[in-house]
């Protein structure tokens with residue numbers, strides 16, 4: 001597979017975006033959004049992570065097999081989180097008589 | 099015969115290609131690295147076995163009279179840690195897998211030979227950390243490191259052992275990565291996916307688990323260290339954490355880890371059953387895909403270890419059902435192996451004896467797993483010797499039987515010599531008897547309520563415990579015999595031809611032991627998997643003459 005050459009401009013652009021997003025995280029931390037605190041922080045983190053995977057790790061320019069492996073890693077993480085939360089979210093369903 | 103005359107002059111192969119310690123420690127030949135692993139895991143097998151001996155000695159009598167309770171806790175912890183992380187997980191993939199995968203797919207080496215050597219060094223570094231922890235007093239948490247005991251109360255070398263396991267995990271990840279890339283990119287021309295030996299399929303599935311699961315145990319150990327050192331509340335309820343979260347993370351890796359141990363053994367058994375009956379495996383594709391199914395389903399069942407924790411009963415139900423589901427691909431394999439025997443021309447030699455042993459033990463181990471997956475019954479037998487017996491039937495009865503069967507079967511390829519068949523059959527029989535005598539009584543003990551991890555027990559359990567200890571001594575002797583005659587055969591065993599079994603597969607089409615580059619000519623595969631024909635002799639691609 002021919003190596004895809006990515007210009008310096010792209011790298012600096014992504015780096016800039018990551019820095020801006022870091023600043024946004026800090027800025028958002030000044031506001032108390034209640035239950036949305038975690039949502040906001042995680043959303044920004046996911047966007048940053050995606051940028052790193054796609055550009056710095058060259059996945060965007062890689063073969064479909066690479067995509068399969070990258071997404072299976074993601075799916076495994078979702079399985080870990082979903083089944084674990086499946087425990088935490090349903091613990092209160094059974095009411096124990098005091 | 100012509101070839102016998104030629105054999106008198108020494109032929110260059112991977113063992114005599116270069117000499118000296120350096121030629122081994124800096125080798126990038128997958129076959130030599132496999133032998134480095136073989137030596138290391140054999141050391142750990144006997145170290146773990148030593149702890150097992152101490153455990154069984156203490157349990158010979160009801161009173162805790164040989165050692166103190168704290169010492170006993172260290173014995174079973176070190177037995178578990180050493181056996182699981184330093185023997186069972188690398189046992190088959192790092193030795194037989196490393197040696198055979200390139201040979202089986204007609205490649206000259208793994209995709210990343212240097213990474214392969216690195217993974218052995220990483221294993222050694224992790225092992226050294228754990229050995230220091232053992233010598234420096236050991237750990238008493240059990241191999242499961244449950245919180246909050248491990249983070250807050252234990253005064254053993256939790257961190258040092260944790261670091262050892264953390265480091266060794268990377269060796270496992272790199273081996274898995276190497277196998278995946280190799281199987282994807284380095285198959286010989288004509289060797290399509292469904293022509294691959296089932297050994298390769300099962301190692302592919304194993305590698306997926308290694309790559310996708312091992313990072314989670316690494317993260318878990320890091321979090322544990324974080325809490326122990328910096329007192330950040332992750333698992334400790336006093337700091338706002340949840341101890342059951344540790345169990346979730348730990349078993350997300352450690353249940354699939356059982357499949358890291360047993361899937362490669364299943365691959366060995368498939369090779370043995372096909373080649374010793376001279377038939378293609380019944381339902382080849384189903385057996386191949388069952389490996390992948392086990393790898394995937396294996397990740398969805400970890401909660402069955404937590405039925406009596408605070409895990410919600412609804413999550414418990416889901417985990418219970420999913421655990422039953424894993425039985426399906428496992429049963430597919432078992433049924434298909436037995437169906438393969440039908441009308442096969444079966445050779446009852448040592449490798450096949452181990453294969454029979456595996457199938458029997460795996461059925462008992464697997465079926466008792468269904469007992470434990472049942473929500474109600476598990477409450478009765480949870481943390482009893484029933485569980486101990488169950489997982490030893492899978493890990494010892496499954497993995498070690500597969501490992502020994504494979505070691506015997508490929509020994510002529512690895513060493514170029516035959517082992518003594520009579521002694522080998524005798525040892526297989528001793529192991530079979532010793533194993534059953536050791537672990538079957540433990541099912542009964544557990545069902546009657548003897549808890550695991552106690553150094554003393556009520557008098558009425560003594561008869562069964564004495565049986566178990568007696569069995570363990572027989573089993574120990576059974577493991578020592580192959581150790582002796584395999585070493586002996588390296589020098590004195592009769593020379594093996596390139597294909598002493600009349601077996602199928604590319605590894606038998608090169609000389610024994612193979613040359614460093616495996617094949618003088620890249621083989622072109624024009625046949626299906628296990629395409630035995632009654633008349634045609636397998637053609638040897640490389641009889642490298644001096």
Ligand SMILES: [Cu+2]
Pocket residue numbers: 352353399400402403
């Ligand atoms: Cu499990």
